Amino acid sequence: MEFLTVSLLNGVIYGLLLFMVSAGLTLIFGMxxxxxxxHASFYMVGAYLAYTLQxxxxxxxxxLLSTVLVGLLGVIVERFFLRRVHKHGHAHELLLxxxxxxxxxxxxxxxxxxxxxxxxxxxxxxxxxxxxxSTDYPFYRLLMGGVSLLVFGLIYLLLTRTRxxxxxxxAIHRPQMAEALGHNVPLVFMAVxxxxxxxxxxxxxxxxxxYTTNPNMALELGVIVFVVVVVGGLGSMAGAMIASLLxxxxxxxxxxxxxxxxxxxxxxxAGDWAQQMGGxxxxxVSSVAATIPxxxxxxxxxxxxxxxxGEKG
Amino acid sequence: xxxxxxxxxxxLGTTLFAGIACADPLKVALVETLSGPSAATGQMFRAATRFxxxxxxxxxxWNGEPIQLLEFDSQGTPAGAxxxxxxxxxxxxxxxxxxxxxxxxxxxxxxxxKYNLRNKGKEVVFLNVGGEALELTGSKxxxxxxxxxxxxxxxxxxxxxxxxxxxxxxxxVYSMNQNYSWGLDMEKSITENAxxxxxxxxxxxxxxxxKVQDFSPYIARIQASGAQTVLTGNWGNDLLLLxxxxxxxxxxxxxxxxxxxxxxxLANAGDVALGHYVSHPFNIEAAGEQGEKFASEYQAKTGxxxxxxxxxxxxxxxxxxxxxxxxxxxDGRLNTRSFxxxxxxxxxxxxxxxxxxxxxxxxxxxxxxVSVVSKEARYKVDGTDMGFxxxxxxxxxxxxxxxxxxxxxxxxx
Numbered sequence: 238m239e240f241l242t243v244s245l246l247n248g249v250i251y252g253l254l255l256f257m258v259s260a261g262l263t264l265i266f267g268m269x270x271x272x273x274x275x276h277a278s279f280y281m282v283g284a285y286l287a288y289t290l291q292x293x294x295x296x297x298x299x300x301l302l303s304t305v306l307v308g309l310l311g312v313i314v315e316r317f318f319l320r321r322v323h324k325h326g327h328a329h330e331l332l333l334x335x336x337x338x339x340x341x342x343x344x345x346x347x348x349x350x351x352x353x354x355x356x357x358x359x360x361x362x363x364x365x366x367x368x369x370x371s372t373d374y375p376f377y378r379l380l381m382g383g384v385s386l387l388v389f390g391l392i393y394l395l396l397t398r399t400r401x402x403x404x405x406x407x408a409i410h411r412p413q414m415a416e417a418l419g420h421n422v423p424l425v426f427m428a429v430x431x432x433x434x435x436x437x438x439x440x441x442x443x444x445x446x447x448y449t450t451n452p453n454m455a456l457e458l459g460v461i462v463f464v465v466v467v468v469g470g471l472g473s474m475a476g477a478m479i480a481s482l483l484x485x486x487x488x489x490x491x492x493x494x495x496x497x498x499x500x501x502x503x504x505x506x507a508g509d510w511a512q513q514m515g516g517x518x519x520x521x522v523s524s525v526a527a528t529i530p531x532x533x534x535x536x537x538x539x540x541x542x543x544x545x546x547g548e549k550g
Numbered sequence: 551x552x553x554x555x556x557x558x559x560x561x562l563g564t565t566l567f568a569g570i571a572c573a574d575p576l577k578v579a580l581v582e583t584l585s586g587p588s589a590a591t592g593q594m595f596r597a598a599t600r601f602x603x604x605x606x607x608x609x610x611x612w613n614g615e616p617i618q619l620l621e622f623d624s625q626g627t628p629a630g631a632x633x634x635x636x637x638x639x640x641x642x643x644x645x646x647x648x649x650x651x652x653x654x655x656x657x658x659x660x661x662x663x664k665y666n667l668r669n670k671g672k673e674v675v676f677l678n679v680g681g682e683a684l685e686l687t688g689s690k691x692x693x694x695x696x697x698x699x700x701x702x703x704x705x706x707x708x709x710x711x712x713x714x715x716x717x718x719x720x721x722x723v724y725s726m727n728q729n730y731s732w733g734l735d736m737e738k739s740i741t742e743n744a745x746x747x748x749x750x751x752x753x754x755x756x757x758x759x760x761k762v763q764d765f766s767p768y769i770a771r772i773q774a775s776g777a778q779t780v781l782t783g784n785w786g787n788d789l790l791l792l793x794x795x796x797x798x799x800x801x802x803x804x805x806x807x808x809x810x811x812x813x814x815x816l817a818n819a820g821d822v823a824l825g826h827y828v829s830h831p832f833n834i835e836a837a838g839e840q841g842e843k844f845a846s847e848y849q850a851k852t853g854x855x856x857x858x859x860x861x862x863x864x865x866x867x868x869x870x871x872x873x874x875x876x877x878x879x880x881d882g883r884l885n886t887r888s889f890x891x892x893x894x895x896x897x898x899x900x901x902x903x904x905x906x907x908x909x910x911x912x913x914x915x916x917x918x919x920v921s922v923v924s925k926e927a928r929y930k931v932d933g934t935d936m937g938f939x940x941x942x943x944x945x946x947x948x949x950x951x952x953x954x955x956x957x958x959x960x961x962x963x
Contacts, residue, residue: 243770251764351590352814353790355934365800372773373800447798448763449790449818453587457763457787492757492767524729527761 239370244489246369250378252485253385257440258458259465259477260392261433267472268409268429271319271330275337276437277459283307283438284445284454285345288356296359304439311434315427338455346452353451381443388436389478405429464534470547479545484530491526574883575615578603579643581634581658583626583650587760591859592650595680596621597852598863599647606871613879626650628657635661639674644886649680649699649859652732656683656690663692673886677870679863683731684954687911691957694890696912698866700831702735702783703951704918705808709781709829710747712920712942718804719747720778725754726768726792727783733759736783736808752777760787765795773801785809790818797822811858816923817932823923824936832861833919835928836940837901844901855929865900872898887962903945911957915946
């Protein structure tokens, strides 16, 4: 019971954090067809900016400011880099964002060094919200989850209930038509890219304090975020939410599952033989917990390539 | 016409003569992770290697020539290491230095062994200054591999002994490790030391290396097991996130680690790191006057105090240098077979104590220190107010782990 509750809580919060980062990515892909490899780098830049600004303006302002700055960075990237490459096709845009990942990582190493930096949760947020079976549950985790839900709500409302949202959604489906009707589609693209980047920056600013802030952050998170986007369906916000929660929960629960093929075979009496075989037979689920999301992605690509909630075809 | 031919003859003549006068300088190749996620560690190995090679050259080099250090970036992958090893051997390197990854070390040692089998008389020596997986002096041992650093049994044995003496080991211990050769070795050693340490192993976990961001599920398991101490071989983010997650959950766990002294750990962990233990091959505070001298020399050259894996690399190359000094050239080149035969019997004294190479498995027997993170340390780390205070030193014999049965070394005739 204890294991279930704690894993559930942890899984949901981790999933919500993943959502905050992947929401931006799926938004950008849905709108523009650009798979932004540098998205996880925006996450990293958000963390480092918040770390630097924190020394001058305090934590909350630092987080908000770094979100805005990363959003601006996104706008600059779109306006001056991606737009030029747009006419050459998606492959070139992909390569550009791929190159950006390296440039951003090396710039960060240049300014902040190779090792992790001292970016920590501020004291006024560093307390336990409640106790779960005699373990403290940190308030900061709830804060991250809460911000993520808020962001989801705001974006959903923005897209479905406002005029701007209608224009943005029109620009996805029929960009030429929307442009013909007089809407400034390039501006919409720029704004969407900026907002997507800002979301990643916000996630970085918040998560960087709780986890670690180091030059490999982008690599660590970047792969999982892609898995989320592929599983959820490219372009679908709801899909990203479902996929993030799914992956968060799976990663959390798998850690406590000590089953292996050998234990399953033990049910039919072949347990000892399997134990002796070793290798794949005795591989416990818990020791590959972080790899299960990739297996899930493989499954989705085989069965339903457009993702859980992506558009068919 | 005349001048052109004379010029041609002259150049031909001088090039013929040029070959005779030069001896072959000794080429040492560093095949290391200089880019990618573990680049920071690889760069430290490089800094330490450069430091000691420069010192050896200041003392005269080898055979009247300065030792040449060639650097190759393996990018942290076994495939990269294998490729760059070929390039290194092709460039004429006779010694390979590597340390940042047991996985890469495993690849390099196998490649070197196979190369040596096919190229008798032109063997290459692998100086392993950082790979701690047991198999390197176990099932993968061979005559031309030498290990100059610790391994899992040494780390665990010293940690357990020191923590037990300090009274902080407790009776319930949890083993948390990464799921690869090194982590598996650590788990095995922690299990085997239970009687000696007087503790009960209440649980063990293996997790994917450098992939887990959220350690709270693991902390939940540790809590459920009732452990008071966690012994772990985790490094980098895996260690940091584990410690932070345990603090976030409000657990009062004691950590016994092998790599807490990696730069950046204390800065990132902050007060979370206080009171935890690390077993490492060097601590300036424990090495007396000699240690201080070495530390200030190192800082003068590189700009920072020797930390983490740098001291063991420097001392390794110091031992190699000692052996080289007594070895004359044969046909202008280094005879690596004679070198290896001499190195496996070599001994030296580093600031912490006596070291000697064990000929049976080519594992260096070296002193170890167990330290605790405290604000009382003389040498502060990472710009914080904390450092590592040594609490127990072990001589080479006290720290040593026995030769493994799996090592069947084929000696040259």
